[in-house]
Amino acid sequence: QQKVQQSPESLSVPEGGMASLNCTSSDRNFQYFWWYRQHSGEGPKALMSIFSDGDKKEGRFTAHLNKASLHVSLHIRDSQPSDSALYFCAASNSGTYQRFGTGTKLQVVP
């Protein structure tokens, strides 16, 4: 069973719209979250991290973490065609492991 679940599997938003991605960890030992983005033909690159309850904003990207439910979301405001990519959530433990989620494919339509 996949221990880091993401939804939706794919998402299409108009340019300028808001994209919302979700991620849940099923293991309380893995409660520190990262969002990674992977463009076609490249390796994943870290977008942002969130370790505490509440919101964290970086430019057009806002992450929200609820530690009680181990649910994290990523919201992309004013989506651009360049935001079209695969988005992965990764849950870290306090040690060496990062577990990656199933991924969400985002397409921003001009």
Next chain:
Amino acid sequence: GALVYQYPRRTICKSGTSMRMECQAVGFQATSVAWYRQSPQKTFELIALSTVNSAIKYEQNFTQEKFPISHPNLSFSSMTVLNAYLEDRGLYLCGARDLDWGYYAEQFFGPGTRLTVL
């Protein structure tokens, strides 16, 4: 800045043969290196994780006998896919972290080695 190089970028091998891929971390102290396989469906599978002063840990369904890894230090790592078959095709990604930062440690990825098996 922190960069991870992987080579080759693409490789094709005949079924039953082996191929070696390499990973190099530059611009930071890599104390953890993970090898992943990304399937054509884009899901990640962790193959093995190497950390400083610890033995290499292979995940379930992956073995040292099939995917031997060697590294003189964690800035240079190589992995071989032995006796490759169709199910081994995919994008092999190397991810490196500086675990002195604990869970704050971002994982830096290379662009991957795409393996095609004929």
